[in-house]
Amino acid sequence: MLLALLGALALAPFYWLLTPARRRRDVLALASLAVLVAYDPRVAAVVGGVALGLFAALRAMRVPSTARHRVLVVGGLVALAALFVWNKRGARGGGVLPSQGVVLLGVSYLVLKATAALVDGAGGADRRPDLGEIVAWLAFLPTYPAGPIERLEHFAPQRPGFDRTRALGGLERILLGLVRALLVAHYLGVWSDPILAEPAAHPRALRLLALYAFTLRFYFDFAGYSDIAIGLAALFGYDIEENFDNPLVRRNLVQLWQRWHMTLTGWLRRHLFIPTSRALLRRGWPDALAIGAAQLVTMVFCGLWHEIGWGFALWGASQAVGLVWVGIVARDLGRRLPHALVAWWRRSPVAYALSTALTFNAFALPLVFVVSSVGGGFRYLALLVRR
Amino acid sequence: MGADDRELAAMILGFLRNELALDVAQIGEHSALVTTGILDSAGLVRLAALLERRLRIRIPDRDINAENFDTIRRIQTYVKHRAPG
DSSP states (O other): OHHHHHHHHHHHHHHHHHSOGGGHHHHHHHHHHHHHHHHOHHHHHHHHHHHHHHHHHHHHTTSOOHHHHHHHHHHHHHHHHHHHHHHHHHHTTOSSSOOOHHHHHHHHHHHHHHHHHHHHHHTTOSOOOOHHHHHHHHHOTTTTTTOOOOOHHHHTTOOOOOOHHHHHHHHHHHHHHHIIIIIIHHHHHHHHHHHHHOGGGSOHHHHHHHHHHHHHHHHHHHHHHHHHHHHHHHHTTOOOOOOOSOGGGOSSHHHHHHHSSHHHHHHHIIIIIHHHHHHHHHTTOOHHHHHHHHHHHHHHHHHHHHOOSHHHHHHHHHHHHHHHIIIIIHHHHHHHSOHHHHHHHHHOHHHHHHHHHHHHHHHHGGGHHHHSOHHHHHHHHHHHHOO | OOHHHHHHHHHHHHHHHHTSOOOOTTOOTTOOSTTTTSSOHHHHHHHHHHHHHHHTOOOOGGGOSHHHHSSHHHHHHHHHHHSOO
């Protein structure tokens, strides 16, 4: 990763000095594809195949025909779902795609991006991008391995032009990302990994602290890579959507998830939560049940998108329960409790600190199922309460 | 602001206060609801369902976003655009 980053930094001045403005997007697309080919030609082939398929589908959608749109969306989604599952199988050594982490993750992001573009296209998106825009967007190297999940309608209309302030801001952002991902996250991992691997061999307080450290590592790692992606994109003239906004210091899980991996949660909201909850409401489901079921579907999908397994599904379900608690149960409680008490809870610094700590735990403790397995996770949690 | 707009604003504020248990004293017609996180996804879906039911309009899923629902003013504009006739 560092080598690719250093290469990009070294090439940036030549990109601005030697590339005509109208060719910058194409040069970036070709450079991104060249790096992917060098890494593994099959990945570049997947990117090219998805880009061509998406371009053809969006072009066919110019004809206003609901039936045609439906066939194209269903066919496209089936193909993308198959690609996603094959990719995940590749992680276990049984698939057709490479099994190395970064590129593997890239394909998962690719699938989400293409799905959104396909569905938005069928929904009557105003703009029909050309093939060059689609390739540049899908292969864009800064965001390819780990997001942010940039939307086509946000990326495609941009025409990179040099802006000194943006470029310098990009360099600062890259530096911040390197510190977060390669320094803070790394040392949190160095400290916590041995405890997470053998919790019984360590004191109870350390078992809990190790889980907190893992949560912070997860955040600094992911937010750091997002910083690098956003900074690198800025250096090459693109504004990329933000991904994190201090999510771990929020006072409830809804607020946390509104600021954690925001481009993923935006995707989940637009393409899963809203359609599912509204479909259930239209079928006459009570509000609370429809919202709860949609939260469960959305968050379990979120878990499985990261990794197909029971541990990730359980982690997603735990977050859905927390979101339902905040969005429905706690609100209902708020209506029944004395107004003065609710007002105190909303304004008191003590209540703020308490709810922020509770929220952090509601996010951090279920991550044990991601660190381990379902059984291992429950054993770890049991070790937190006994000596 | 016309009578329809006032009724709609009152309906939205009533929903925020009674259904979402929010303190609406500080919420004006230009207060950001979605982008500040005051109105979350679940609240947004329930508000859209309420508008559909009360105003007899159809709101497509793709329209449920901050662009159309971030402030009471934007909701008023959007609803006018969706209303038949």
